[in-house]
Amino acid sequence: MRIPCPFCGERDLQEYSFLGEAGLKRPDPEASDAQKQFHDYVHIRKNTAGTTSELWLHTYGCRSWIVVQRNTLTHEIFSSEFASDTLKELTK
């Protein structure tokens, strides 16, 4: 598998480590149901068969955390961007 890194360009799978679903927002620790929200944040996943957003770390490269849009059925990769950028979008 080849994964495009927004900083380094296309690189081999073995340079990366996989974490899991991207786009999860860490709950507000002050919320009244914070414990429940944290439970969902840590444990509940969509587990989509199809196009997903995933977090990868370019471990043996620039060490950027990136968000990769990938189809888990075909392994087709549509895009990758810095996680920090996608989060800024998310919180706008």
Place this chain on the structure above:
Amino acid sequence: MSQINRLAEGGLINRSKRLKFSFDGKEFEGFEGDTLASALIANGVSLFGRSFKYHRPRGVLTAGSEEPNALVELRSGNRLEPNTRATTIELFDGLAANSQNRWPSLDIDVLSINSLMAPLLTAGFYYKTFMWPASFWEKIYEPAIRRAAGLGKPPEGFDPDHYEKSFAHCDVLVIGAGPAGISAALAAGRAGAQVILCDEGPRLGGRLLSDKEYINDKPALDWVRDSTLELENLANIRILRRTTVFGIYDHGVYGAIERVSDHMAIPREFSPRQRSYRIITKRAILCSGAIERTMVFGDNDRPGIMLGSAVRTYVNQYAAIPGKRGVVVTSSNDGLSTVETLKKNGVQVDAIVDTRNGDMIQHALGGKRVQAVQIIDKNGKTREVECDLVSISNGWNPSLHLTCHLGSRPVWDENKNAFLPGKLPSGLAVAGAAQGRFSLQEALYDGIRTGNEAAELAGFDPKQFETPSAEPEIFDHRPIWRIKASKGKRFVDFQHDVTDLDIELANREGFKSVEHMKRYTTLGMATDQGKTANVAGLAILGEVSNRTISEVGTTIFRPPYTPVTLGALAGHHKHHEFRPTRLTPSHKWASERGAVFVETGLWMRAQYFPKYSGENWLDAMIREVKGTREAAGVCDVSTLGKIDIQGEDAAVFLDRIYTGTFSTLPIGRVRYGLMLREDGFVFDDGTTARLGEKHFLMTTTTAGAAKVMAHLEFCHQVLWPELNIAFTSVTEQWAQYSIAGPNARAVLETLIDPNIDISNDSFSYMACKSITICGNIPARLFRISFSGELAYEIGVPNRYGDALIRALMDVGKKYGLIPYGLEALTTMRIEKGHVAGGELNGQTTPRDLGLNKMVSQKKDCIGKHLSERPALLEKNRPILVGLKSISGKSNLSAGAHFLDIGSNPSLDNDLGHMTSTTYSPTLNCWIGLGLLKNGRERLGGTIRAVDFMRKTDVLVEICDPIFVDINGERLRG
């Protein structure tokens, strides 16, 4: 007489270079350019091995890598390689091969009696025969079956040769160098693309090497020669000969194996035996050709029965005659060119069985060699024809295996009577026979077309040039799948001894799905993946279940295309080089002192420093602990992870990832920090020093360094990118030593530069500062202690690490300074009740470890909420306690479970387990740390520590986890 079956002239062999070789100990001679199979055929050998299940005599069926029968053991000793195909082994001088799966000899094989037991050995016989009693399986059935069945045996020792792994990049990868592949490479190469052209054989040409064809009205070999020259002279083309592309992976990644030295007795110096490639390409073209099919008739496995393409290859390419009297059986025009080849080279053809005219072969006669065949003509008249060679041509199966590797299924084509590639992996095109376009003209045309297209798609400008012309070929093929009215066994899969009756039986017993039939009969599951067998098997399954082949469907092919040596995938990553080894700055010095090392992660750490040769670890550890606690000891702690954290928001960041508060930490002070995972369990621990307002230095556990770094990066980049911070791992940049014991300060004072004050008043416990030592060498000093003694950690730039340890030992002599290793370090931390790997096991919370005071209640941090889940606050959760062996002498073992005296060992009665143990020289008895239910309430009580694995059952006293200096007077002194 040698080489009795060698033609006087012709063939692509070098007759000036004679090569000696042996098969089953018998000496033979062949020529350069031969394969083992062609050389044995030239020497009149027709019996190559015994079959898998029935031990039937077998010869050569094919002339390529699809060979199911002629598997031999190549070489000897630790270079021995079993199940090597004689048809692909290039002959070299001194080659030694042996037949396999026979006893006592190939000629007389006792186990051929299995043939008589055939009724017992039908499909599914494992499932049916060896059901009971269960205890018989391991002791009787399995060993007996393993002895009798199976293929060659691997060598006992390590392979002495080495293997390489490599990446290769190109614009266009061309797989197979027959007429289509050569044309494709020429087209893409002329357009300027970077091309890699792979072929599994040693020379380019494919079928043109074995069939006498014409291109542009000249012998096709002239075209091959000219094209090869052009390809070799194009700088943008790389030709990989003896290279099999064995698999397709995602995103244009192709796996390939180059057999660099397999055609030599031993590899040249500094050269690997094989090299595995990961080829990354924009486009690829599959030009792998096609594999001829066999025909399923009675005793169709007799040596001397061969595919027509193989017959022509042996005669034309190798000038080796596989027989004197031939019968040619064919369901297409291919047989006619075999007849021509045989006749031209003096082989008598006694019968031509063209099944399209209604003639049919019924069965073969003979044992270790075919002696005759029975033929039935269209009028039903039978006759026997004597022969020693039978050539079978029954159409072709496109070599589309790679097109299936990403999950696509081939599609049956009624007109071509063959499976053709289904949906292609992205970036791949197929040309020539692999696409079912079997004529030479189509191959040449397809090659140029796909080569041009690939170059264009990769961003190059294709050049226009004319397609070479070939003679027209008429495609008229009506396949014959099996001849039912025949005597003897009718083999479908030669390598796994699967017959048509096995397929019938599978169908009768309900295994009608092609996937079930395959697994029940093991059709196509041998090392050749049924390259010559599968389609006939599907056709027979269709026939007996009244379905067409396209209704039956097909199983798919998976990588590798041909067997791959595991060593080539591992490359140099084996034994000690399996992963990198990291050495501490004091490694050289420690080796000189005779230290015993232990692997901890990637690091080699000094385990202990024997005082005299033969001092065991326990004696050394006791001596080192006493020496440190009574005077001073030094230990290399450079392996601990060190992360330099800087930035405006560094303190805020640390508050969020540690349970404690770091924003209040004054400059020049160190604090112990506990990190949780978001699910509330302890992740890692260590100390963090504040070197400046916006500058911290974090230490992690040795094992946790990499994952903590990734965690911090995650927290910053994914959770809080708005924070202004940056961090760098500086583990490798700093050599760091812990100096512990009552004399530690005195030792250090002799090394640090004179103007620096490290007295207790000005440099108290948990202080840190940048200093200089030994005359202006920069250093960092931390007053932290893992051992519980007065202790310092001193860090210097890595390059001074070796000099510093030598200097320390030198000045430390008069203070009784000794080096201590990991054993002593561990003992002292257990004596002090410090948690480490055994306790930080991913299932413990700060509360479990008695560290709840470390969790600030004034702020949030990663993992705080979930560490307070109700179940984690339950009163009887096991918590950290100390354990002391009552007798003192009995070994305690980590992993032992705690039980009340008198209670049965059961899950319900389990009270927890021991996490770390050691012999304590300070207390003079065995001690441990453990996680015990209601531990606090049980202090002072006695329980059993039971370890069924190590067969120990010891009474232990429950105590506080801090065994030494409970009030911390020593480390503050």
